[in-house]
Amino acid sequence: MKTTPILEIRGLSKRFGGLVAVSDVNFSIAPGETLGLIGPNGAGKTTLVSLISGSITPTTGDILFEGASIRHLPAFQRARAGIGRTFQIMKPFPGLSVLDNIAVGALFGTSTTAKALQTAREEAREWLELMELQHHADQRADELGGPDRKRLELAKAMAMKPKLLLLDEVMAGLNHAEIDDVIEAIKKVRRTGISVLVIEHVIKVIQRLSDRLLVLHHGQQIIEGKPEEVLEDPRVIEAYLGRRRA
Numbered sequence: 001m002k003t004t005p006i007l008e009i010r011g012l013s014k015r016f017g018g019l020v021a022v023s024d025v026n027f028s029i030a031p032g033e034t035l036g037l038i039g040p041n042g043a044g045k046t047t048l049v050s051l052i053s054g055s056i057t058p059t060t061g062d063i064l065f066e067g068a069s070i071r072h073l074p075a076f077q078r079a080r081a082g083i084g085r086t087f088q089i090m091k092p093f094p095g096l097s098v099l100d101n102i103a104v105g106a107l108f109g110t111s112t113t114a115k116a117l118q119t120a121r122e123e124a125r126e127w128l129e130l131m132e133l134q135h136h137a138d139q140r141a142d143e144l145g146g147p148d149r150k151r152l153e154l155a156k157a158m159a160m161k162p163k164l165l166l167l168d169e170v171m172a173g174l175n176h177a178e179i180d181d182v183i184e185a186i187k188k189v190r191r192t193g194i195s196v197l198v199i200e201h202v203i204k205v206i207q208r209l210s211d212r213l214l215v216l217h218h219g220q221q222i223i224e225g226k227p228e229e230v231l232e233d234p235r236v237i238e239a240y241l242g243r244r245r246a
Contacts, residue, residue, distance in 0.1 A: 003030060003031060004066065004067045005028035005029055005030055005031075005064075005067075006029055006030065006031045006065065006066055006163060006164055006195045007028060007029040007052070007063075007064070007065055007164055007195065007197070008027075008028040008029075008063075008064040008067075009025055009026055009027050009028065009052075009061070009062075009063060009064075010026060010061055010062045010063075010064065011024050011025075011026060011060060011061040011062070012024070012025045012026070012048070012051060012058050012060070012061035012062070012063065013025070013058060013059050013060045013061055014044075014047055014051055014056065014058055014059050014219075015059045020219050021044045021047040021219050022044045022047050022048050022051065022058075022216075022219045023044075023218075023219040023220045024061070024220070025048065025061070025216070025219075025220070025221050026221070027214055027221065027224060029164070029195050029197060030195070031163075031193075031195055032193050032194070032195060033195055033196075033211050033212070034190060034195070034196040034197075034198060034209055034210050034211050034212075035195075035196070035197050035198070035210065035211065035212050035213070035214060036198050036199075036200060036206040036209065036210030036212070036213045036214070036227065037049075037197060037198065037199045037200075037213075037214050037216065038199070038200065038201070038206055038213060038214075038215055038216075038236075039215055039216035039217055039239070040217065040239060042218075043216040043217050043218065043219065044216050044218075044219035045168075045199045045216055046088070046168055046199065047219075048216070049085065049166045049168055049197065049199060051063065052078075052083065052166060052197070053075055053078060053079075053083060053085045053166055054070070054073060054074055054075035054076075054077075054078040054079075054083075055075050057071075058071060065078070065081060065082070065083065065164070066081075066082075066163075079108065079160060079162075080108070082161070082162050082163035082164060083162060083163070083164050083166065084157040084158070084160050084162030084164070084165045084166065085157065085165070085166040085167075085168070086153045086154065086157050086165075086166070086167050086168060086170055087153070087168055088168050088169045088172055090149045090150070090152075090153050092141035092142050092144070092149065092152060092156075093141060094140075094141075094142050095140065095142075096140070096141055097137065097138050097139060097140060097141065098128070098133055098136045098137055098138070098139055098140075098141045098144065098152060099121060099124050099125065099128060099137040099138065100121070100124075101141040101152060101156055102124035102127050102128065102152070102155045102156055102159045103117065103120040103121045103123075103124040103159070104120075104156070104159075105124075105155075105156040105157065105158075105159030105160045106119075106120035106121075106123040106124055106159040106160070107120045108159075108160050120159075123159060124155075124159055125137070127155040127158055127159050128155065130155070130188055131151040131152070131154060131155045131185055131188070132151065132185075133148060133151055133152060133155065136148060146173055146174055146178060147174060147178040147181050147182060150170050150171075150174070150182045150185070151182070151185050153170065154170070154185055154186065154189060158189060158192070162194060163194055163195065164194065164195045164196070164197065165189065165194055165195070165196050165197070166196075166197050167186070167196060167197070167198040167199065167200075168199045169199050169200060169201065170182060170186070170198075170200075171200060171201075171202050171205055172201075179202060179204075179205065183205060183208055183209065186198075186209060187209070190209070196209075198210065203231065206227060207227050207228075207231070210227050212224065212225060212226060212227070213225065213226070213227050213230040213231070215230060215233075215235075215236050215239070217235075217239040222235050222236070222239065223235060223236060
């Protein structure tokens, strides 16, 4: 029996005036699968994620989530349906503790009664422990360092109980040791069984996290497949890595 993809992109394009940012992109993500999205700067990766999350609208094409079109749904309704997202620039809620930052995610789409807040904080503590942030529970979130902010961003997104998580360059600005720590945090997220679309420039991250890779160049997809096959493709070496092998 064929499984319905959790996400299916059909002929998706986005134009900004005369600029074509994304052109006729087609792919799908299966339940529980991690798809890596790579390409050079300006390839259209973040635009594609923004189209899926609903922060911008497509020019043409369709987006299906669990078999139903969400093209015309606003971003908050897509989030309630089960699409979560992290951002390249992390902006924790200023003045709130790490615990309450995560609790805000758990409260999304629910009431704001005292009982609901108590439940949200209980759920937040579970993500604090999973992301190894429990020792920072009462600390102001804007005082966290880089790797801990990345973990907080993951915890906030996961507290919303997504079925599909869109990760936009969560490794940006980290050193090698910090990258290894955040990779382990993302692996914990993957083990919950959700689907993941991850944008990343760090090749070792893509290789360690992705079941398949999709490559964009000038807004067009040039190849899709297993990581080891994609990264050996001459088109990828030329367009993404910026060199040809002898």
